[in-house]
Amino acid sequence: MTRALKGSGFLGLAVMMAVGLHQFVILSGGSAVPPWMIGGHAHLGVLSILAIVMGFAVPALGVTGTLRTVVTVLFIAGQWGIPGIVWLGEGFGLAFLMPTGFLWGGALIVAMLIMFYKSITQPADAVGGGPAAGIPGDD
Incomplete structure (x- = not known):
């Protein structure tokens, strides 16, 4: 399950970067980037970074079994759902999804x-859960 969180995070970052390049093309053409595109881009970026962090935090905190599945499914759904509805609802005129x-x-x-x-x-x-072991310096 943590592979799903990490994979979703990295895929989300790739999609976010592609959207960022598209925004650059829009700006290069002399047009303004629509606010809905900026908002979805920002949310996907932040939530994708958090998905990667969650991929490490879930096993570190000992989240197992059904709770592990619930956390994974809920987080991935939210990671894609929030920017998705902004892009679909505002960008594609599907306001009923908002x-x-x-x-x-x-x-x-x-x-x-x-x-x-x-x-x-x-x-x-x-x-x-405990204090981190000291790591010797590399000087």
């Missing part, structure tokens, strides 16, 4: 609350 933003945002919030719960309830000596 209320689903509450669904995608809710999915992200629930995933984060599960991670919050796991982060405060794991024992201090669990994987990722």
Whole structure:
């Protein structure tokens, strides 16, 4: 499951970069980039970086079983749903999709609350829960 989070994160960054290049082409042609395109681009970028971080945080916090699946599915749905509805709703005139933003945002919030719960309830000596071992300097 963490492979899905990391993979979704890297794919999201690639899509975000492609959209960024498209925005550059628009600007180079002398036109303004539509605000809906900028908003979707920014959200996909940030959420994709967080998906990669989540891919490492889930096993570090010992999230397993059904909770691991729930966190993964909810986060990936929110990662793509938030920018997707901005692009589809505003950019392609499918405004009836805009209320689903509450669904995608809710999915992200629930995933984060599960991670919050796991982060405060794991024992201090669990994987990722204790102090980091000192790493000798390379000087």
